[in-house]
Amino acid sequence: MDVSNAFLHGELDEEVYMNIPQGYKALKEGLVCRLKKSLYGLKQASRNWYFKLSQSLLSYGFKECQADHSLFTYADGSVFLAILVYVDDLVIAGNDSFACAKFKEYLSNCFHMKDLGVLKYFLGLELARGSSGMFMCQQKYTLDILDECGMLACKPSSFPMEQNHRLALATGPSFSDPSKYRRLVGRLIYLTITRPEITYAVHILSQFMQEPLQAHWEAAMRVLRYLKSSPGQGIILPRENNLELVGFCDSDWASCPLTRRSTSGYLMKLGEAPVSWKTKKQVTVSRSSSEAEYRAMAHAASEIIWLRNLLACLQVQCDSPTLLYCDNQAALHLAANPVYHERTKHIEVDCHFIREHIQSKAISTAYVPTKQQQADIFTKSLGGKTFHDLQSKLGVHNPHSPT
Known part of the structure; x- marks a missing residue:
């Protein structure tokens, strides 16, 4: 659903004045208008609108998710509703069509709403439903990027970045138009929402935003x-899918040739x-590959704890520990044994x-062979066969490819 003139619903707590708009004449010279509602362009307009909307949702019985403040949930017996808010666009999901219709009627009484029907397109994301589940992609967004860069008729490539690229x-x-490079990388970052396999390539390209070279632009063209x-x-979300949360983490030790810092991926x-x-x-620089893997495990553990809290808001209880796979035995041993080691005393305390989360049974760790490490695609540029094998394991598919 879409809210018409959303910011005009926000209540102003401050005294804000504006010049009299064109077409109106002041009764006296020097008079100005005092705003009663928020207007587009005010710094506080977005916040005021969010506060107004959240108060309406809370009054209905929704609860604000502490893991994501744009998510609101409602539970009453067997009825469950979830609302995802992006400024004036609302995505409504629920297990009871009557409850959804009743809530839409409530919203329409509070604001001037426009019901856009079943979700098919949202912020550049295209969603298609089928008997096997839901497919999510950004095909139009991708074609727009190719068109903007004049690459619609280019020769396709089988993987996004050369191995051993050494772009650093x-x-x-220097590239003649740095702003064009920045704009392209920014659009590619948004594209990683449904294209996880290009995440590493985009990560590398984003390191040269300040002063991109011609070589960096050519690498970006390789991604296109x-x-x-x-x-x-895009990504397939299967209908018949278990709700068990599983994590993979990996690192590439001393991968940056300039700083010798490692790259984490999960x-x-x-x-x-x-x-x-x-x-x-x-x-920071890691003194060994096991130290780099241990830091990667800490990054992944933070995400796991957040996801467990988010799933709890959606009434998906994680009763068993979340399994985190790592391909380094030394890092697994370091995480499982909270003993002081002379060689690890320099590692940051937050890692x-x-x-603690292993001891509290929120996370459990397990070894996975390097060839089966699904996070490997996020730490280095891979060749053709390895890249496509891991891509299929990610859950990324092309429904338009011949079978």
Whole structure:
């Protein structure tokens, strides 16, 4: 549902004045208008609208999710509703059609609402439902990027980035239009919502936003050539899916040739559906690969705890510990044994919190062979066969490809 003139519903707590708009004449010279409602453009307009909307939802019986303040949930017996808010757009989900209709009527009485029907397109995300589940992609958004960069007729590539790219050491002429490079990388970052397999490539490209070189632009064009090969590729959310949260974490030790910092990557899956993933350069230099893996486990553990809290808001209880897979035995031993070690005394204290969550049974760890490590695609650039094997395990598929 969409709220018409949403910001005009916000109540102002401050005295705000504006010049008399064109077409109106003041009774006396020097008079101005005092605003009674928020207007688009005011710094506090978004906050005032959110407060007005949240008060209406709370009055109906909704609760604000502490894990995500844009999510509101309602539970009454067997009826459960969830509302996701993005400014003036509301996504409503529930297990009772009558309760949903009743709530929509309530909203229409509070605000001027527009019912857009079944969710098919939301903020650039395309959703299609079928008997086997839901498919989510950004095909139109991808084609718009290709069109903007003049790459609609380019030769497709089978993977997004060359192995051993060494872009951090690239030399040569600067790119002529840095703002164009920044705009493209920003759009690619948003595209990773449904294309997790390009996360690492976009992570590398985003490190050169200040002064991109021609070599960096050509690497970005390589990502677009890969997108050209499958613009409709996306994520499948299976209907018959268990709700067990599982995590994978990995690191690439000393991968940055300039700082020798390592790269962390993790993947979180709810059953067979990917729900969260990330690539991030570690903030300090690790003295060993096991130390880098241990820091990657700490990053993944933070995400696991947040996801468990978010699932609890959605009435999905995680009764058993969340399994976190790692392919480094030394890091697993370090996490499972909260004993002081001379060689690990320099590791940041906040990294050790994973030990507490293991002891509290919120997280359990397990070893996974490197060849089966699904988070490997988030820490390094992979070749053709390895890349496509891991891509299929992520839950990323192209429904338009021939079978």
